[in-house]
Amino acid sequence: MDYPTIISITEKELDLDALIAQVTLPSTGAAVMFSGIVRGITERGNAHETSFLEYEAYEPMAKAKMGQVAEEIRSRWQSVEGIAIVQRVGRLYPQTPTVLIVCTAAHRDTGVFDAARYGIDRLKEIVPIWKKEVSPGGEFWVEGEYIPKPGE
Amino acid sequence: MKVKIQFFASLSDYVRAKSVEMEISAKTIVATLKELFVKSYPKIAAAHKSIMAAVHRENDAGEQIIPMDAEIAFFFLVSGG
Numbered sequence A: 001m002d003y004p005t006i007i008s009i010t011e012k013e014l015d016l017d018a019l020i021a022q023v024t025l026p027s028t029g030a031a032v033m034f035s036g037i038v039r040g041i042t043e044r045g046n047a048h049e050t051s052f053l054e055y056e057a058y059e060p061m062a063k064a065k066m067g068q069v070a071e072e073i074r075s076r077w078q079s080v081e082g083i084a085i086v087q088r089v090g091r092l093y094p095q096t097p098t099v100l101i102v103c104t105a106a107h108r109d110t111g112v113f114d115a116a117r118y119g120i121d122r123l124k125e126i127v128p129i130w131k132k133e134v135s136p137g138g139e140f141w142v143e144g145e146y147i148p149k150p151g152e
Numbered sequence B: 001m002k003v004k005i006q007f008f009a010s011l012s013d014y015v016r017a018k019s020v021e022m023e024i025s026a027k028t029i030v031a032t033l034k035e036l037f038v039k040s041y042p043k044i045a046a047a048h049k050s051i052m053a054a055v056h057r058e059n060d061a062g063e064q065i066i067p068m069d070a071e072i073a074f075f076f077l078v079s080g081g
Helices: A016-022 A059-076 A112-126 B009-015 B030-040 B042-050
Strands: A005-010 A030-037 A052-057 A080-088 A090-092 A097-105 A129-135 A138-141 B002-007 B019-023 B052-055 B058-060 B072-075
Touching (some): A005 A059, A016 A030, A016 A080, A016 A097, A030 A112, A052 A080, A059 A080, A059 A112, A080 A112, A097 A112, A129 B009, B002 B009, B002 B030, B019 B030, B030 B042, B030 B052
Parallel strands (some): A005 A080, B002 B072
Antiparallel strands (some): A030 A097, A052 A129, A080 A097, B002 B019, B052 B058, B052 B072
């Protein structure tokens, strides 16, 4: 059976309910959603305030890599049915959802929580999307730490 | 041959351009192109090792010979989500 896979990069507001509905099937009884949100006040580590984040994507490669993440999820958790991976780009203010990962499965004890967690972790490793943090004190591009292997 | 290199995020800011075109010889590998690029933009020399390369939307370690009409992108480590 072909299960739905939604891959998208958009400047539009994320409609979380609509995206969950797109990956919900008659056979699914569990949907795990992770959404990243712009944090206005950071207390952990270097405490600071954030005015907004500016997201940029290398869109064709980013979509290909998001598809790769979905394939990796399916290869690890055969129980996962629907997958949605959606990244919002552009200027995003605190308390705004920036990214959405949804995995659906028949039941909650099928690894679907781990699958969604893997999805966001992997997106932050290999999908070419960057964010610039703008705060009252200045601005800087946030840099990741993961060095992808060739072909990864 | 002429190749176009796309830049994103902070690397685009450093270069002050979204892309540049460079002239390279046949059988040039990605690592050599990166070195040529850094020579043209000395102020990013310190960050040379952090520059990632993608050819045809796949991450590349630098050993690949650049094919004709390659889609090439240079960027720093990703930070999305």
